[in-house]
Amino acid sequence: MKSLRTLKLAVRALRRNIMRAALTTLGIVIGVAAVIAMMEIGNGSAAAIQRSIASMGTSNLIIRPGTAASGGISYGAGSVMTLTPEDAEAIEQECPAVASVAPIVRVRTQVVYGNRNWVPYFIYGTTPQYLRVRDWTNLAEGENFTDQDVRNASKVCLVGQTIVRELFEGQSPIGQELRIQNVAFKVIGVLGRKGANMMGMDQDDVVLAPWTTIKYRVAGSSVTNVNQSAAETGSNAVNTLSRIYPGRESLYPAPSATQQADTPLPVRFTSVDQIIAAARSGSQIPAAIQQITTLLQERHRIRPGQPDDFTIRDLTELTKALSSTTVLMTRLLLAVAMISLLVGGVGIMNIMLVSVTERTREIGLRMAVGAEPGDILRQFLAEAVVLCLIGGAMGILIGRGSSMLVRLVLNWPTAISVGAIVAAVLVSATVGIVFGYYPAWKASRLDPIEALRYE
Amino acid sequence: MDLIELRDIHKTYHLGEVDLPVLKGISLSIARGELVALMGASGSGKSTLMHVLGCLDHASGGEYWLDGREISGLSAKERARVRNRTIGFVFQSFNLLARTSALENVMMPLSYAADHLTERQMQQQATELLQRVGLADRIHHQPSQLSGGQQQRVAIARSLVNTPQILLADEPTGNLDSRTSEEILRMFQDLNRRESLTIVLVTHDPEVARHAQRIIHIKDGLIEDGAFAPVGGGRSAVASAGEPA
Numbered sequence: 001m002k003s004l005r006t007l008k009l010a011v012r013a014l015r016r017n018i019m020r021a022a023l024t025t026l027g028i029v030i031g032v033a034a035v036i037a038m039m040e041i042g043n044g045s046a047a048a049i050q051r052s053i054a055s056m057g058t059s060n061l062i063i064r065p066g067t068a069a070s071g072g073i074s075y076g077a078g079s080v081m082t083l084t085p086e087d088a089e090a091i092e093q094e095c096p097a098v099a100s101v102a103p104i105v106r107v108r109t110q111v112v113y114g115n116r117n118w119v120p121y122f123i124y125g126t127t128p129q130y131l132r133v134r135d136w137t138n139l140a141e142g143e144n145f146t147d148q149d150v151r152n153a154s155k156v157c158l159v160g161q162t163i164v165r166e167l168f169e170g171q172s173p174i175g176q177e178l179r180i181q182n183v184a185f186k187v188i189g190v191l192g193r194k195g196a197n198m199m200g201m202d203q204d205d206v207v208l209a210p211w212t213t214i215k216y217r218v219a220g221s222s223v224t225n226v227n228q229s230a231a232e233t234g235s236n237a238v239n240t241l242s243r244i245y246p247g248r249e250s251l252y253p254a255p256s257a258t259q260q261a262d263t264p265l266p267v268r269f270t271s272v273d274q275i276i277a278a279a280r281s282g283s284q285i286p287a288a289i290q291q292i293t294t295l296l297q298e299r300h301r302i303r304p305g306q307p308d309d310f311t312i313r314d315l316t317e318l319t320k321a322l323s324s325t326t327v328l329m330t331r332l333l334l335a336v337a338m339i340s341l342l343v344g345g346v347g348i349m350n351i352m353l354v355s356v357t358e359r360t361r362e363i364g365l366r367m368a369v370g371a372e373p374g375d376i377l378r379q380f381l382a383e384a385v386v387l388c389l390i391g392g393a394m395g396i397l398i399g400r401g402s403s404m405l406v407r408l409v410l411n412w413p414t415a416i417s418v419g420a421i422v423a424a425v426l427v428s429a430t431v432g433i434v435f436g437y438y439p440a441w442k443a444s445r446l447d448p449i450e451a452l453r454y455e
Numbered sequence: 456m457d458l459i460e461l462r463d464i465h466k467t468y469h470l471g472e473v474d475l476p477v478l479k480g481i482s483l484s485i486a487r488g489e490l491v492a493l494m495g496a497s498g499s500g501k502s503t504l505m506h507v508l509g510c511l512d513h514a515s516g517g518e519y520w521l522d523g524r525e526i527s528g529l530s531a532k533e534r535a536r537v538r539n540r541t542i543g544f545v546f547q548s549f550n551l552l553a554r555t556s557a558l559e560n561v562m563m564p565l566s567y568a569a570d571h572l573t574e575r576q577m578q579q580q581a582t583e584l585l586q587r588v589g590l591a592d593r594i595h596h597q598p599s600q601l602s603g604g605q606q607q608r609v610a611i612a613r614s615l616v617n618t619p620q621i622l623l624a625d626e627p628t629g630n631l632d633s634r635t636s637e638e639i640l641r642m643f644q645d646l647n648r649r650e651s652l653t654i655v656l657v658t659h660d661p662e663v664a665r666h667a668q669r670i671i672h673i674k675d676g677l678i679e680d681g682a683f684a685p686v687g688g689g690r691s692a693v694a695s696a697g698e699p700a
Contacts, residue, residue, distance in 0.1 A: 005566050016554040365550045368511060369564035370539020370617070372532050448511050452546065 006375075010382035024351040025391035027344025028431065032395025032424045033402065034337035039420030040403035042330030044413035049326055059282050060133065061098075061289060063087075063275040063296070066309035081271030082309040085211070087299060088127075088275045094295055097288035099280045102130035103272040105211045107219045113167040113178040120163055121205040123180065125214025131191075133278040142174045142189030145210055153212035157185040160204035161193045178207075183217045185209060211272065285314050338427075344391070345431035352384055352439035363443050364451025377444035384436020385429055392428030396421055456523050457684075458620060458653055459485040459508065464517035464527075466503050466676075476676060477503045478514070483671060483682035487620070488651035490644065491681075492658060492667035500676040502625070505657045509542055509623045510534040522620060539568045543614030547626035549606040551598040551613075558594045561585060561613045568617060584612040588642065604635035611642060615652075622646070622654045628663055640666045 014021045068080040088103040105125035111118050124130065128144050131137045137144075145156050157178070164173055173187040185207075194203040209218075255263075279288040289312050296302075296310055356363070363376055371379075403414045466478035477500045485491050495501035506512040507519065510526065513534070519527040526537060538544075551560050561581035565572060572580070585594055588608040598606055607627060614622055624643065628636035644666055646652045656667055664670045672679035 009566060012555070012559070016552075361550060362552055365546075365552075366563070366567070367535065368509070368538060368544050369567065369613070370535050371567045372535040374532075375567055449506050452511075452550065 006378050006382045007386065009379055010386045013379070013383055014386060020351065020355075021387060024348055025344075025387045025394070027347040028341065028388050028391030028428050029344075029395045029398060031337060031341030031344040032392045032428055033399035034340050034395075035334065035424050035427070036396055036399025036417070036420050037403045037406070038333035038337050039330065039417040040399070040414045041406060041412060042326065042333060043415040043417045043420075044403075044407070046323060046326040046330065047415050048413040049323060059099075059279040059285055060315055061277045061279060061285065061292065062313045063091075063277065063292060064311050064313070065271070065274075066307070066311060080309060082300060083272050083275055084270055085272055087296060088272070090295060090299060091275065091277055091292055092129075095277075095288060095291035097279055097284040097291055099278045100129045100132045101275060101277045102126045102133045103211055104130070104274045104276055105215045105219060106273045107180075107214055109181050109218070111163070111167065111178055111180050111207060113173075113176065116167050116169075118163065118166045120160075120207050121201060122160075122203075123207045123209070123214065123218075125209055125211035125219070127211060130208060130276070133276050135278075136191060136194060138192045140190040140192050141172060142187070144189055145208075150210040150212050152210075153216055154210055155183060155185045155213055155217065156188045157207050157209040158189040158191055159187055159208075160191045160206035162202055162205040163207060164190055180207070180209075181218050183213075185213075215270070215272075289314065341427055341431060345388075345435040348384055348387060348432065349435035349439060352380065352436055353442070355383075356380065356439045356443040359443075360446065360451045360454040363446050364448050364454065367446070367448035368452060373444040376446075377440045380440030380443045381433065381436050384440065385432035388428040388432030388436075389425070392425050395428070396424055399424075456520065457484040458487040458489075458522055459483075460518075460520040461507075462518040462520070464504075464507060464514045464519065466500075466507060466512070467515045478507070479676040480517070481673075481676075481678055481682075482517075483678060484684065485621075485653060485655065486684050487653055488647070489684065490647040490654045490656070490666070490668045492656045492664035492670045493673065494658060494661070494664045494670055495673035496659060499673050501657055501659075501673050504673060505623060505625055505655070508621075508655060509544060510537045539564065539617060541620045543617065543619035543622045545607070545610050545614050545622065545624040545627045547629040549598070549603075549610045549630070551606055551609055553599065554597055556595045556597055557585060557590060557601070557609045557612075558582065560598070560609055561616050564613060564617050581612070581616060584615055585609070587615075588612045602635075603631050604638055607631065607635075607639055608642070611639075611646075615646075620653060622652055623657070624654065625657045626659075627656065628658075628660070633662075636663070 063083065065080050065082045068075040083103070085103045088101045091098055092101040103126060107123045107125070108119065108121075109123065111120055111123070127150055128146055131139075131144055139158070140161070142158070144158065145154065148154070149156055157180075159167075159173055159178075164170060167173070167178060168176065173190060176187050177184045178187060179185070191204070191206065191208070197203050277288065277292065279285045292312055293308070297308060300309055302308060366376060366379075367373075400416075406412050407414045461481050461483050464478055464481040465476065468475040468477060479500075481504060493501055493505065503512070507514050510521075510529075511534075513529070514527050517527065518525055521537070522541065526534070529537065551557075552563065555563075558578065558581050561584055562577050565577045565580070582591075582594060585591060588611055590605060590608055590612070593601060593605060593609075596605075598609070601609065607630075611622075611627075622643075627643070628639055631639065640663060643654050643656065647654050656663060658664055669681055669684060671681040
């Protein structure tokens with residue numbers, strides 16, 4: 001009741017000089033508006049960056065073969081072929097922190113359709129899981145290839161938007177045949193638009209096909225380390241994927257130990273260029289790395305102390321770096337906005353001091369009719385706080401408005417920030433109390449006799 | 456016991472090293488329902504005495520009995536309460552709040568005391584008082600739209616809103632022309648007679664003091680005459696009262 005009355009009194013006192021009240025509160029208005037706009041624009045960019053990073057595959061892990069070294073000369077990462085499709089399968093089955101895995105075989109060569117040709121940035125031979133790993137399952141058209149296609153090394157492919165534009169001139173490519181190194185692939189699906197990745201590479205410039213097809217039909221002729229005889233003698237022993245009817249008894253009796261010793265089979269070793277895996281969530285990435293490392297060390301028979309013949313890279317570092325940059329930027333802007341709030345607060349204190357001097361007689365009168373020092377203190381404090389809260393409210397509106405304007409006019413992403421609004425209200429009330437206290441205290445300490453006499 | 460009783464009130468201001476005695480032992484009494492004028496030249500200590508009487512200031516020594524209670528030793532906060540409950544002030548320069556309606560000016564003291572009243576009751580009370588001082592049609596006017604006499608009447612209404620026992624008027628007609636002065640003084644007399652309100656007029660103008668039942672003369676911090684009401688009261692015996700000091 002009493003506080004309500006004090007509040008009313010404060011509003012009344014402010015209404016007596018609206019122009020001055022408005023100018024006084026302008027500092028707070030600008031400060032709060034700046035805070036809100038900064039926070040919303042900052043949040044928006046952070047969210048946008050996070051979204052685009054997520055679409056690049058935030059939780060993706062890339063497993064690549066290790067380094068070959070000969071006579072102390074290292075050939076760099078990926079120079080040995082140590083990863084196999086079985087590794088990919090084992091990872092999927094045995095690492096609980098991994099959601100999905102796909103092996104990748106890469107070639108870079110010319111693609112021809114009709115009288116047009118193009119060299120896609122990525123020609124990936126992989127499994128159907130690839131799209132799930134990359135969070136790319138929303139196809140623009142058509143459908144994904146299947147495990148059956150992988151087993152059969154079917155000549156089917158998915159193409160990215162850039163390929164559609166460059167080779168098919170925007171026409172639907174479904175059912176058309178394009179040639180990769182004179183191997184005809186039927187286009188069965190078109191990928192959704194993905195845009196550039198963090199390095200600025202066009203991720204839509206892609207052709208996806210079963211890895212067996214790429215490996216044995218396309219790359220087979222050009223990559224030297226593929227065991228040609230193995231590829232030609234049938235793909236039934238290449239990996240489990242190439243078994244058309246998994247679980248069936250072998251057609252031939254198992255060779256005895258003597259037979260095996262007499263006819264040593266050539267080492268049939270199929271390698272893939274890399275394996276891409278998706279952890280179940282961003283927080284599971286360390287666990288996934290740990291599990292994959294242990295598994296691959298076991299499978300590749302790497303003794304403790306020996307260097308691994310593979311490397312695992314994750315994008316989280318990049319993600320963290322980028323999002324921490326945004327956080328840093330937002331904080332920086334926030335600091336600037338806070339300074340303007342501070343300046344606004346000093347402005348309020350200034351005007352309140354003037355107001356106390358100007359209203360000395362009023363204070364004297366109020367004291368004469370029985371206002372206690374505490375009443376005067378509360379009244380002036382309430383005025384300052386009301387001023388700040390009104391300023392805060394207007395600031396929120398202007399801040400929201402300007403961030404919407406920024407979104408509409410400049411097309412910057414913004415996101416409403418409830419935290420910023422709450423913070424702005426709290427800060428403006430605090431500014432009111434802190435900077436209103438001194439003038440209010442000064443007013444309450446006036447001697448009523450002196451105050452009444454004041455001219 | 457009288458409503459107001461001062462016993463040997465001293466007031467000394469300390470200006471650095473120098474002690475400046477202003478009231479040098481004032482004793483007086485004012486009965487309930489009296490209309491008293493406090494007269495003296497400027498510098499005589501009359502304003503200081505009024506501040507002590509009005510609980511705006513505390514005496515350096517002596518006793519102040521107000522309504523049977525010794526109040527010279529009260530803290531600033533307690534004095535504020537006394538001012539609020541028992542004393543009404545009317546000032547020379549009206550001291551109305553600018554850009555505030557007459558009604559709100561009159562209601563203002565209530566906001567520091569009358570927690571039990573609703574906003575509506577407060578408005579009603581203030582409106583009645585404004586009607587009583589003859590400003591029923593000026594309730595929503597601001598001070599700048601009122602004449603001097605009207606402003607002073609608003610101030611009187613304000614001083615009455617807490618139903619005080621004493622009205623202290625400090626040169627209430629100092630800023631008014633003689634005709635308006637007369638009106639205001641009539642009003643004081645009316646209030647005194649009809650509601651037996653105790654009124655103390657502080658003035659240097661004999662013309663104003665003439666309206667009082669008794670005149671207390673003060674000079675150089677001492678009372679010259681008129682400190683005590685003659686037995687039986689009344690206007691006729693005023694001048695003869697002695698000053699015991």
